[in-house]
Amino acid sequence: MLRLITTLLATAVLAGCATRGPAGLDLDTSVTAISQASRVRSIVLHYTTVDDATSMKLLSRGKVSAHYLINPDGHAYRLVDESRAAWHAGASSWYGNIAMNSTSIGIELVNPGWTEGQDGQPVWHAYDDRQVRALTILLRDIIQRHGIAPENVVGHSDIAPQRKVDPGPLFPWKALAAAGIGRWYDEAGAAEHLTRLQTQGVPDVTWFQAQLLRLGYTSPQDGVLDRATINTLAAFQMHYRPARHDGQPDAETAAIMLAMP
Numbered sequence: 069m070l071r072l073i074t075t076l077l078a079t080a081v082l083a084g085c086a087t088r089g090p091a092g093l094d095l096d097t098s099v100t101a102i103s104q105a106s107r108v109r110s111i112v113l114h115y116t117t118v119d120d121a122t123s124m125k126l127l128s129r130g131k132v133s134a135h136y137l138i139n140p141d142g143h144a145y146r147l148v149d150e151s152r153a154a155w156h157a158g159a160s161s162w163y164g165n166i167a168m169n170s171t172s173i174g175i176e177l178v179n180p181g182w183t184e185g186q187d188g189q190p191v192w193h194a195y196d197d198r199q200v201r202a203l204t205i206l207l208r209d210i211i212q213r214h215g216i217a218p219e220n221v222v223g224h225s226d227i228a229p230q231r232k233v234d235p236g237p238l239f240p241w242k243a244l245a246a247a248g249i250g251r252w253y254d255e256a257g258a259a260e261h262l263t264r265l266q267t268q269g270v271p272d273v274t275w276f277q278a279q280l281l282r283l284g285y286t287s288p289q290d291g292v293l294d295r296a297t298i299n300t301l302a303a304f305q306m307h308y309r310p311a312r313h314d315g316q317p318d319a320e321t322a323a324i325m326l327a328m329p
């Protein structure tokens with residue numbers, strides 16, 4: 069121990085006591101505590117709905133921002149340093165945490181989201197492979213540096229299901245999970261649950277609301293299939309069962325929920 073202190077002192081002397089504080093303060097930054105963690109707990113993914121130039125303008129010169137912006141060709145910008153908060157989450161909550169702007173990193177992807185088709189139904193726009201490749205590299209790096217848990221890689225729709233649908237049902241959650249990024253469910257387990265539920269019947273609304281809460285979502289807990297519950301179920305489905313995201317509590321959604329850690 070004495071030798072360690074001597075070494076530390078010697079290092080401090082060599083570093084000129086590392087005085088880098090404000091004028092008039094004798095501040096020594098030569099010793100770093102081993103017990104510490106990143107303040108970043110989650111990553112929130114978005115689409116911008118507008119083109120490259122407009123996205124850049126809105127996110128760098130407007131009242132909203134994100135840490136990263138990725139164009140469809142895979143060119144990525146860092147607009148806010150990771151040590152600072154960007155304004156991308158708005159009123160939101162994940163596992164009860166409502167301070168999402170100050171505890172997350174926001175990534176915006178240039179993508180139109182959805183436009184109205186000829187039949188009046190929404191048409192969703194796929195993500196470019198180059199953009200997904202760039203995102204994958206970026207996500208891996210952020211997750212590793214900040215020690216982010218799989219369930220905390222989320223979409224804007226997951227944390228604000230009453231207001232937001234981005235990054236939408238075509239966002240490649242499953243492919244990212246196959247690459248070791250984010251939370252996914254045990255697919256074989258879900259298939260078994262589905263077989264059982266098809267004979268036993270679908271659980272009631274109270275059960276779905278409790279599951280949503282368990283999985284991080286904010287949902288009413290009153291047993292009523294109201295608009296807020298439907299929106300939250302739709303957010304869950306867009307993430308884990310995007311083929312149908314109408315917010316209806318069905319057997320497949322229940323089976324997936326049961327197969328989630």
Ligand SMILES: [Zn+2]
Pocket residue numbers: 113114115156224232234
């Ligand atoms: Zn968003």
